[in-house]
Amino acid sequence: MAVEALGLGKNYGAVRAVDDLSFTLEPGSVTGFLGPNGAGKSTTMRLMLGLDSGDGQTLWDGGRLSERVPVTRTVGAHLDARFFHPSRTARNHLRMLATEASVPTSRVDDVLRLVGLAEVADKRPSGFSLGMAQRLGLAGAILAEPDVLLLDEPANGLDPQSIQWLRDFLRAYAAQGKVVFVSSHLLSEMQQMAEHLVVIAKGRLIADESLDSFVARSTRNDVLVRVSDPAALAAALAAEGLTAVPEGEDGLAVATSDTDRIGEAAFRAGLSVRELTRRTASLEEAFLELTTGEQQFQTGGGAA
Numbered sequence: 001m002a003v004e005a006l007g008l009g010k011n012y013g014a015v016r017a018v019d020d021l022s023f024t025l026e027p028g029s030v031t032g033f034l035g036p037n038g039a040g041k042s043t044t045m046r047l048m049l050g051l052d053s054g055d056g057q058t059l060w061d062g063g064r065l066s067e068r069v070p071v072t073r074t075v076g077a078h079l080d081a082r083f084f085h086p087s088r089t090a091r092n093h094l095r096m097l098a099t100e101a102s103v104p105t106s107r108v109d110d111v112l113r114l115v116g117l118a119e120v121a122d123k124r125p126s127g128f129s130l131g132m133a134q135r136l137g138l139a140g141a142i143l144a145e146p147d148v149l150l151l152d153e154p155a156n157g158l159d160p161q162s163i164q165w166l167r168d169f170l171r172a173y174a175a176q177g178k179v180v181f182v183s184s185h186l187l188s189e190m191q192q193m194a195e196h197l198v199v200i201a202k203g204r205l206i207a208d209e210s211l212d213s214f215v216a217r218s219t220r221n222d223v224l225v226r227v228s229d230p231a232a233l234a235a236a237l238a239a240e241g242l243t244a245v246p247e248g249e250d251g252l253a254v255a256t257s258d259t260d261r262i263g264e265a266a267f268r269a270g271l272s273v274r275e276l277t278r279r280t281a282s283l284e285e286a287f288l289e290l291t292t293g294e295q296q297f298q299t300g301g302g303a304a
């Protein structure tokens with residue numbers, strides 16, 4: 001099934017948290033939902049699920065969520081890492097959700113195993129680390145094997161090994177033909193996890209495209225060429241309209257991703273090529289460049 005968000009909008013007093021946001025989520029790959037802190041990601045997810053009222057609508061396989069029975073088979077969501085009953089064990093928490101969703105309780109132990117919580121099934125989530133709480137939230141979201149997973153910052157609090165696990169898990173889930181929509185403000189994690197991106201800033205859509213094509217739009221994609229006579233190659237490339245900036249002893253950074261063209265120019269000029277490397281911008285570099293003028297990501301220290 002595809003999910004279409006159409007003209008979503010929400011005001012909080014004078015703040016326009018989400019502004020005329022439309023995008024489509026396709027099944028089969030993980031879609032990352034990216035934006036700086038406060039960009040409107042959580043609000044958008046709540047609007048999609050009908051947990052907040054606002055403008056626009058979301059269509060689930062062409063229809064409203066309320067028309068899909070049971071809803072739990074259509075969408076599983078994990079929005080708040082700490083939203084658990086304080087005195088119920090992990091297993092009992094999931095059993096309660098299973099009953100509400102008309103899922104056989106035998107599925108609870110399967111899901112606990114899937115997310116790696118089998119050993120702490122009889123412990124209360126109040127004592128869980130953030131990473132364990134995230135796993136429990138994910139367990140709840142996949143309980144009814146929904147067609148769509150909506151996860152808000154599921155990688156928060158996970159160690160690098162767990163992030164790797166989450167990435168493999170979500171990719172495998174999507175590969176079954178499911179929609180997986182995952183928000184994060186951490187770009188390096190998203191680069192690992194998503195194939196498609198919906199990017200917002202200040203509540204507005206900035207990009208809805210594959211991660212590769214988003215990154216390819218950055219001017220930081222270039223080619224490093226090391227050559228016997230860099231000045232001669234720079235002149236040859238300039239004649240072809242390519243800008244080359246000296247780098248290191250015998251190198252040039254050329255503003256293109258076309259290595260063939262550089263190799264051929266060097267050959268025609270009778271120069272020997274020592275290295276020819278295509279360099280790709282990181283998602284973080286591409287994001288910061290493509291959202292200039294919009295909110296910037298907060299760095300680790302400093303602002304809260």
Ligand SMILES: Nc1ncnc2c1ncn2[C@@H]1O[C@H](COP(=O)(O)OP(=O)(O)OP(=O)(O)O)[C@@H](O)[C@H]1O
Pocket residue numbers: 012015017035036037038039040041042043044185
């Ligand atoms: N309940 C609320 N009352 C008032 N303002 C709100 C409320 N919830 C969100 N906002 C504001 O709406 C904007 C979008 O917030 P939202 O939490 O959706 O962003 P976000 O992208 O999920 O951010 P984060 O990555 O920090 O979770 C922000 O300016 C925020 O301050």
